[in-house]
Amino acid sequence: MATVIFGLLSLPLYVLMLWPLVVASRRVLGVRIRTVRALVGAAVGWGVAARLMIALVPTFERSTGAFLGLLIPVAGCAFLATLIFLFLTEMAFPSGGGLGVVGRVRSLRRRLGRARRYSQVTRIAVRHGIGQYLVGRREDGGRRQAVLARSLRRALEDGGVTFVKLGQVLSTRPDLLPAAYIDELSRLQDQVAPVDPAGIERELVEELGRPLEEVFAEFDREPLGTASIAQVYGARLHSGERVVVKVRRPGIDRVVERDLDIVDRVARSLELRARWARSLGVVDLADGFAAALVEELDFRVEARNIAAVTAAYTGTEVSVPSVHMELSSERVLVMRRLDGEPVRAAVGSVEPARREGLARALLDCVLRQVLLHGVFHADPHPGNVLLLTDGTLGLLDFGSVGRLDAGLRNGLRDVLAAVDRGDSAALRDGLMEIVDRPDEIDEQRLERALGGLVAKHVSHGQAPDLDMFTDLFRLVADFRLSIPPPIAAVFRALATMEGTLALLSPGFNILVESRAFASALVGERMQPDSLRRTATDELLSLLPVLRRLPRRIDRVGAALEQGRLSVNVRLFADERDRAVVTGMLHEVLLAFTGTATGVMAVLLLASTSGPRVLPEVTLNQLFGYNLLVISALLGLRLLFVVFRSQRRRGTDHPT
Numbered sequence: 001m002a003t004v005i006f007g008l009l010s011l012p013l014y015v016l017m018l019w020p021l022v023v024a025s026r027r028v029l030g031v032r033i034r035t036v037r038a039l040v041g042a043a044v045g046w047g048v049a050a051r052l053m054i055a056l057v058p059t060f061e062r063s064t065g066a067f068l069g070l071l072i073p074v075a076g077c078a079f080l081a082t083l084i085f086l087f088l089t090e091m092a093f094p095s096g097g098g099l100g101v102v103g104r105v106r107s108l109r110r111r112l113g114r115a116r117r118y119s120q121v122t123r124i125a126v127r128h129g130i131g132q133y134l135v136g137r138r139e140d141g142g143r144r145q146a147v148l149a150r151s152l153r154r155a156l157e158d159g160g161v162t163f164v165k166l167g168q169v170l171s172t173r174p175d176l177l178p179a180a181y182i183d184e185l186s187r188l189q190d191q192v193a194p195v196d197p198a199g200i201e202r203e204l205v206e207e208l209g210r211p212l213e214e215v216f217a218e219f220d221r222e223p224l225g226t227a228s229i230a231q232v233y234g235a236r237l238h239s240g241e242r243v244v245v246k247v248r249r250p251g252i253d254r255v256v257e258r259d260l261d262i263v264d265r266v267a268r269s270l271e272l273r274a275r276w277a278r279s280l281g282v283v284d285l286a287d288g289f290a291a292a293l294v295e296e297l298d299f300r301v302e303a304r305n306i307a308a309v310t311a312a313y314t315g316t317e318v319s320v321p322s323v324h325m326e327l328s329s330e331r332v333l334v335m336r337r338l339d340g341e342p343v344r345a346a347v348g349s350v351e352p353a354r355r356e357g358l359a360r361a362l363l364d365c366v367l368r369q370v371l372l373h374g375v376f377h378a379d380p381h382p383g384n385v386l387l388l389t390d391g392t393l394g395l396l397d398f399g400s401v402g403r404l405d406a407g408l409r410n411g412l413r414d415v416l417a418a419v420d421r422g423d424s425a426a427l428r429d430g431l432m433e434i435v436d437r438p439d440e441i442d443e444q445r446l447e448r449a450l451g452g453l454v455a456k457h458v459s460h461g462q463a464p465d466l467d468m469f470t471d472l473f474r475l476v477a478d479f480r481l482s483i484p485p486p487i488a489a490v491f492r493a494l495a496t497m498e499g500t501l502a503l504l505s506p507g508f509n510i511l512v513e514s515r516a517f518a519s520a521l522v523g524e525r526m527q528p529d530s531l532r533r534t535a536t537d538e539l540l541s542l543l544p545v546l547r548r549l550p551r552r553i554d555r556v557g558a559a560l561e562q563g564r565l566s567v568n569v570r571l572f573a574d575e576r577d578r579a580v581v582t583g584m585l586h587e588v589l590l591a592f593t594g595t596a597t598g599v600m601a602v603l604l605l606a607s608t609s610g611p612r613v614l615p616e617v618t619l620n621q622l623f624g625y626n627l628l629v630i631s632a633l634l635g636l637r638l639l640f641v642v643f644r645s646q647r648r649r650g651t652d653h654p655t
Contacts, residue, residue: 041089045082049074073625080629083636117258121159128155149184156188161228161252162259162293164188169289179470194226199250200233207332215327219245228252229296229399234337243324246299246333253297260290281482288485296399299333305375305401306335312373317361319394338396340388343503347387350504354391359505360513362393366497367517370490371413374404378489380497402489408434412490416514419468422458424451436482446479587641594634601627 171185267286270277369376386394411433418426457468604624
């Protein structure tokens with residue numbers, strides 16, 4: 001008992017002895033190291049120092065000078081042992097993740113669950129013959145593309161909701177994947193069983209905060225539809241209004257979070273291992289997909305999407321359900337029920353003369369959303385379009401909505417106008433406005449390639465079709481240009497809507513009708529009221545510039561008159577450039593200093609001249625030992641800096 005009490009009382013003294021090593025280690029390594037880890041490393045250093053001192057006691061007894069001379073090497077060895085321990089633990093368990101000991105213990109169950117899911121996904125990939133491609137191998141030959149694409153589709157279907165959604169997103173990117181993969185991934189379907197009604201009811205009661213009977217006068221326990229993320233039920237409010245209730249599947253957020261972690265890790269691994277993955281930008285694709293899927297899980301986002309689309313479209317031919325915001329939440333969405341049937345089932349009862357008008361109304365609705373307002377329904381497939389009892393159309397499922405800023409909308413309008421005119425130069429300029437361009441690009445060669453594309457698809461007065469945009473995406477990929485996800489979502493929506501329009505009105509040409517829409521849009525913009533609004537907006541935006549212009553001209557004129565006009569060019573004005581150069585200089589200085597001290601240490605240790613401190617050690621050799629420790633410390637610091645910078649680049653911007 002006395003020993004325990006003495007140990008507890010002496011604990012502050014131990015910490016006080018270890019703390020200088022902790023501070024010095026943090027200073028040399030240049031990072032914030034957790035206190036517990038730093039104290040353990042300092043204890044290791046003190047242990048090494050104690051063993052060395054015990055081993056050197058006979059030497060110290062013979063010479064006091066040897067004690068003073070070897071004190072620095074012994075302290076340096078202790079410090080070096082501390083740094084080596086911290087370096088190895090940092091490699092094995094990187095700091096900065098925000099988890100301490102308690103946090104790591106709490107995350108153990110989550111890690112085990114993730115490991116089980118990793119194992120399951122790996123077994124699925126191996127069973128379908130695509131496991132080797134997850135580590136960077138690429139099938140370059142066209143012979144097996146169809147077989148591999150079919151295996152990929154089946155593996156994604158077996159993987160569950162996240163991987164099915166990933167495949168559906170990839171099926172809209174002909175600029176990234178060959179046609180065989182696009183065809184197969186377009187067939188992906190959700191294969192899910194309905195959730196137990198008791199689980200859905202618990203979810204509803206928890207979100208609504210009261211029993212169902214208090215909210216709904218009637219609630220049909222049989223789902224109207226079942227999907228991978230949610231189920232939809234019919235109900236009636238106490239006011240008599242008929243509504244649909246969309247309920248998120250219980251636990252689906254945890255499944256998606258775990259699977260998105262797997263997708264992210266696989267993407268980063270591929271980007272580090274394979275050149276083709278870096279050229280496709282798989283990490284950016286994975287990040288965009290994850291952000292979109294997380295939004296789709298939050299029904300509050302869908303409610304805002306519905307409000308934005310409703311505000312963007314003021315026509316009467318296409319209806320959008322209104323949302324009961326007071327009854328909606330992250331996991332539950334209550335909307336006005338649109339009375340009608342999906343167009344696939346009801347189109348046969350529509351008169352042929354009426355079909356073309358409905359198709360044109362749907363196209364007009366989506367194009368106005370895309371080109372005028374920048375908020376559009378991104379998945380208008382036949383299941384999401386209803387033929388209502390009053391003869392108009394209704395749009396459903398706004399979980400997938402695209403957004404375009406003003407710059408992308410203008411660029412897209414320029415591209416479509418250039419395609420319509422067959423102008424390859426204007427098409428190149430419009431394309432440069434909407435793509436993420438590399439640092440170097442041969443614009444003249446790009447214009448010639450676009451000219452060949454236009455001649456192929458728009459020659460002899462024929463109307464272009466969507467195959468032209470597929471070839472355009474291929475051309476974009478050949479020139480290492482990257483289509484932004486919002487633009488890809490536009491063409492995905494148009495390609496999806498083409499099938500819906502063909503179902504409504506066989507033979508309906510989406511691009512010909514789009515040209516008519518564009519002409520009508522130009523006509524609207526040439527109206528006096530529209531021209532007045534445009535001129536007013538432009539003048540208001542120019543007014544601040546015009547107000548500052550006379551003062552600036554006066555300043556330039558005065559400086560020119562007095563001979564003080566000069567132009568300043570700042571090299572490395574970007575902070576990131578300065579950080580790169582500073583880091584490189586730091587590493588070069590560390591390497592040079594460490595090498596110089598190492599060479600000096602070797603020369604001094606090899607020397608036999610100088611006064612003897614011990615019978616077998618000269619003063620020069622003693623200095624050599626000190627310089628050797630310093631060289632080792634500098635080398636370890638350099639390794640640590642390189643290791644941290646590579647890991648940071650691998651995490652933030654894989655190359």
